[in-house]
Amino acid sequence: MGFLSAVFAVVGLITTTYAQVSTQCQGDVCYSLSIPQTSSSSNGGDIYFRIAAPTGYQWVALGQGSEMDGAQMFVMYQSANGQNVTISPRNGEDHNTPEYNGNNQLTLLEGSGVLDGKMVANVRCRNCSSWRGGSMDFSSASANWIYANKFGYPIQSDDVNAGIQQHGNAYGTWSWDFATARGGNSANPFLSVNVITPTIINHSNSRNTVLVAHGAMASLAFLVFFPIGGILIRVANFSGLVWVHAGMQMLAWLIYLVAFGMGVWLATNTDDIKKAHPIIGIALFLVLLVQPALGWMHHKMFKKKRTRTAWSWSHIGIGRLAILVGMVNGGLGLQLDGDTEKKHVVPYAIVAVVFGLAYIAAIVWGELKRRRNKTDQQYKRQSDSNEMHNMGG
Numbered sequence: 001m002g003f004l005s006a007v008f009a010v011v012g013l014i015t016t017t018y019a020q021v022s023t024q025c026q027g028d029v030c031y032s033l034s035i036p037q038t039s040s041s042s043n044g045g046d047i048y049f050r051i052a053a054p055t056g057y058q059w060v061a062l063g064q065g066s067e068m069d070g071a072q073m074f075v076m077y078q079s080a081n082g083q084n085v086t087i088s089p090r091n092g093e094d095h096n097t098p099e100y101n102g103n104n105q106l107t108l109l110e111g112s113g114v115l116d117g118k119m120v121a122n123v124r125c126r127n128c129s130s131w132r133g134g135s136m137d138f139s140s141a142s143a144n145w146i147y148a149n150k151f152g153y154p155i156q157s158d159d160v161n162a163g164i165q166q167h168g169n170a171y172g173t174w175s176w177d178f179a180t181a182r183g184g185n186s187a188n189p190f191l192s193v194n195v196i197t198p199t200i201i202n203h204s205n206s207r208n209t210v211l212v213a214h215g216a217m218a219s220l221a222f223l224v225f226f227p228i229g230g231i232l233i234r235v236a237n238f239s240g241l242v243w244v245h246a247g248m249q250m251l252a253w254l255i256y257l258v259a260f261g262m263g264v265w266l267a268t269n270t271d272d273i274k275k276a277h278p279i280i281g282i283a284l285f286l287v288l289l290v291q292p293a294l295g296w297m298h299h300k301m302f303k304k305k306r307t308r309t310a311w312s313w314s315h316i317g318i319g320r321l322a323i324l325v326g327m328v329n330g331g332l333g334l335q336l337d338g339d340t341e342k343k344h345v346v347p348y349a350i351v352a353v354v355f356g357l358a359y360i361a362a363i364v365w366g367e368l369k370r371r372r373n374k375t376d377q378q379y380k381r382q383s384d385s386n387e388m389h390n391m392g393g
Contacts, residue, residue: 019184029053033181034189043139051076051121058150066144068092070133076121077155088160100161109188122190142175217259222326225252227359234366260285277332327352
C-alpha cells in the first residue's frame with residue numbers, strides 16, 4: 001500500500017506539474033490563462049490568469065466580456081512600496097471608470113511582484129464563471145476577453161479602489177481559444193507549466209489602425225495642406241496661383257472628410273461623441289462643407305467687382321478660423337486618446353506652433369500688402385484725376 005501511495009503521489013505531482021497555460025500578447029503586455037480540467041468539466045471552480053507588463057505602465061487590465069460595459073475586469077498596478085503589485089477586480093459600467101467589485105474572490109499567488117522592470121500578477125479566481133452583468137462558460141470552445149492599459153508614472157497604491165486614468169489607444173478584444181488553456185490541476189500553474197507558444201493579439205488592430213489613420217490624416221489636413229494653401233495665396237505671386245490654392249485646399253478638404261468619417265466611427269464606438277474633440281470636429285465638418293461653394297463665389301465675384309464682397313469675407317473668415325481651430329482640436333484629440341506623456345503630443349505641438357505662426361504671419365503680411373496696394377491704387381487714381389483736371393483747366 002505504501003508503494004502504491006507513493007506511485008499515486010508521483011503521478012499526481014506529474015499531473016499538477018503539467019498544467020496547460022495559454023498566453024496572448026499585445027505588444028510588451030502579456031496575458032496568460034489556465035483552466036483546470038475539473039473547472040472545465042463542471043463549468044465552475046478555480047481558474048488562473050497572469051498579467052505581465054513593464055513597470056512603465058501605470059496600470060494594465062484584463063477583462064471578461066466583449067466590451068467594457070458589463071465586463072468583469074482585473075486591473076494590475078504597482079503596490080505602495082513598488083516591490084509588489086495590487087490586483088483590483090472591477091465591474092465595467094457603460095464607458096465610465098470601472099468600479100471596484102468587492103464580491104470577487106481573487107488571490108495573488110507566488111511569483112507575483114515587481115522584478116527586473118516587470119510587473120507580474122499570478123492570480124487565482126474562485127468565482128470567475130459569473131459576475132454582475134455577465135457570465136463565462138469555461139467548458140465552451142472559446143470566449144471573448146478585453147484588454148486595456150495606460151502608460152505613464154506608476155500609481156503605487158495598495159488600495160484596490162485606487163483611481164485610474166483613462167486608457168490610451170491600447171485596448172481591444174479577442175476570442176480566447178480555451179482548448180489551448182485547458183488541462184491539468186495545479187495550485188499555481190505559472191510556476192511550472194506546459195508552455196503554449198504565445199499568440200499575438202491582433203483582433204483589435206482595426207480599431208487602432210483607424211485611430212492612427214484618423215489622427216494622421218486630420219493632422220495632414222490642418223497642420224500641412226490647409227495652412228500651406230492659405231500661406232501661398234497670401235505671399236506668393238505667379239500665374240495660376242488661385243488654382244494652386246484651390247487645389248491644395250480641396251486636397252486638404254477631401255483628406256479631412258475621410259478623417260472625419262473615421263472619427264465619427266471611433267467616437268460612436270467608444271461613447272466619446274459628446275466630448276469636446278468630436279463636437280468640434282463635427283462643427284468643422286459642417287462649416288467646411290460650404291467652403292468650396294463659398295470659394296467659387298468669392299473668386300467669381302472678385303473677378304467681376306475687383307474687390308472683396310460678402311462672399312469673400314465669408315470664405316476667408318471661415319477658412320482662417322477653421323484652420324486655427326482644427327490645429328487646436330488635434331491637440332484635444334491626443335488628450336482624449338490619453339497620450340499626454342510626450343509620445344505624440346510634443347511633436348504635434350511643435351509642428352502646430354510652427355505652421356500656426358507661419359500661417360498667422362502670412363495673413364498679417366498679406367493684409368498689410370493688400371492695404372498698401374489699395375493705397376497705391378487710390379493714390380494713382382487721384383494723381384490721374386488731378387492730371388486730367390489740370391490738362392482740362
